[in-house]
Amino acid sequence: MPKVKNWQINRTMEYPYEENRPKKQVAYIFDTNKCIECQTCSVACKTTWTSGRGQEAMFWNNVETKPYGFYPTAWDVKILEKLGPQKWNNNTYTGKTIFEAAPQGERVLGYLPEDEDYASPNIGEDEITGIINKGAFFKNIHSAWMFYLARICNHCTYPACLAACPRKAIYKREEDGVVLIDQSRCRGYKECVKACPYKKTFYNIITRTSEKCIACYPLLERGEQPRCVQTCIGKIRLQGWLSKPEKIDPDNPIDYIVHVKKVALPLYPQFGLEPNVYYIPPVHVPEKFLKQMFGPNVKKAIETYRKVHSDKKLLAALLLFGNTPYIITKFKVEGEEAVGFNEKGEEVVRVPFQEPFFQRPFFDKENEVYRINTT
Numbered sequence: 001m002p003k004v005k006n007w008q009i010n011r012t013m014e015y016p017y018e019e020n021r022p023k024k025q026v027a028y029i030f031d032t033n034k035c036i037e038c039q040t041c042s043v044a045c046k047t048t049w050t051s052g053r054g055q056e057a058m059f060w061n062n063v064e065t066k067p068y069g070f071y072p073t074a075w076d077v078k079i080l081e082k083l084g085p086q087k088w089n090n091n092t093y094t095g096k097t098i099f100e101a102a103p104q105g106e107r108v109l110g111y112l113p114e115d116e117d118y119a120s121p122n123i124g125e126d127e128i129t130g131i132i133n134k135g136a137f138f139k140n141i142h143s144a145w146m147f148y149l150a151r152i153c154n155h156c157t158y159p160a161c162l163a164a165c166p167r168k169a170i171y172k173r174e175e176d177g178v179v180l181i182d183q184s185r186c187r188g189y190k191e192c193v194k195a196c197p198y199k200k201t202f203y204n205i206i207t208r209t210s211e212k213c214i215a216c217y218p219l220l221e222r223g224e225q226p227r228c229v230q231t232c233i234g235k236i237r238l239q240g241w242l243s244k245p246e247k248i249d250p251d252n253p254i255d256y257i258v259h260v261k262k263v264a265l266p267l268y269p270q271f272g273l274e275p276n277v278y279y280i281p282p283v284h285v286p287e288k289f290l291k292q293m294f295g296p297n298v299k300k301a302i303e304t305y306r307k308v309h310s311d312k313k314l315l316a317a318l319l320l321f322g323n324t325p326y327i328i329t330k331f332k333v334e335g336e337e338a339v340g341f342n343e344k345g346e347e348v349v350r351v352p353f354q355e356p357f358f359q360r361p362f363f364d365k366e367n368e369v370y371r372i373n374t375t
């Protein structure tokens with residue numbers, strides 16, 4: 001099997017195909033600290049792409065409460081258990097990836113969820129890790145915790161869905177790294193559903209083919225961010241392009257947050273797919289849990305995030321989230337403002353570090369009335 005370089009686990013690994021990175025790689029950053037699980041993103045995606053027959057239980061975008069929320073049921077617990085011990089030596093993953101742990105004769109270690117596993121997308125919602133007795137109050141602020149994890153297809157650099165497809169129906173676009181399923185080639189063998197550890201390909205019982213998030217590529221092609229990003233109420237999301245590891249551009253906000261400041265981390269990097277949705281970890285969750293989910297650098301990421309007010313450039317990059325429908329390829333700090341530019345170098349967004357504050361005089365001279373609050 002070919003050996004490919006995976007920067008997220010800091011080593012080479014086995015993958016069924018040669019390394020072939022796209023010209024541009026679609027990437028997202030989700031700030032878990034800001035998500036309120038309003039599910040606007042899920043609904044925006046559903047009404048745009050999966051409102052047809054056979055797609056009833058399909059959520060290309062879902063948001064689950066960790067630790068007890070799952071869609072499909074127990075997806076990560078199941079694959080983590082199958083994979084066995086996952087060891088890191090500093091930044092290097094020394095355990096096996098799901099490609100290296102594949103059973104004899106198979107390309108990927110996976111499992112096929114049951115139909116019922118998709119029946120309760122809100123299972124575990126708003127459930128915390130501890131039980132609070134009636135009348136009790138938190139002694140320590142973090143004794144019981146939960147957080148919201150928004151999930152879409154990761155448009156992985158090394159997709160397990162693509163690796164497992166016996167029909168070669170799944171491909172990664174050269175121009176933007178979007179992973180798509182060619183519906184005319186797919187015969188519905190569900191190998192991709194079984195292989196994707198994030199369970200982000202779905203089988204359609206009416207068309208008898210598999211379907212998945214398409215990164216809203218018609219929007220990407222005209223320089224706009226996907227629907228789930230544009231509609232996000234909490235402004236937790238930024239979509240852009242992640243440069244190849246050897247060509248990092250510190251003026252690209254995605255590169256700056258992921259590669260330079262290392263504040264956003266991949267989800268379960270130990271699976272070995274080099275996923276391209278990066279998460280700013282929740283600041284209030286025990287480190288042990290977060291390390292398993294986001295890798296060994298989680299503590300540093302949180303420390304840097306907590307100090308954002310002393311780092312103007314990082315603050316500027318984070319202020320770009322949710323403030324423009326357009327894809328930002330470059331950004332800069334200008335005085336007390338964050339400025340973002342599109343691929344053509346045109347300014348598409350300008351956000352002040354501090355929201356302007358206006359106070360109207362108590363007495364309105366023109367109308368000769370006092371302005372009083374009537375609550």
Ligand code: SF4
Pocket residue numbers: 034035036037038039040041042063148150231232233234235236
């Ligand atoms: S729209 Fe944004 S804030 Fe609301 S659930 Fe989705 S990711 Fe979270």
Ligand code: SF4
Pocket residue numbers: 152153154155156158159160161162179195196197198199200201212273
């Ligand atoms: S997240 Fe799953 S469906 Fe998406 S590219 Fe990766 S392996 Fe394929």
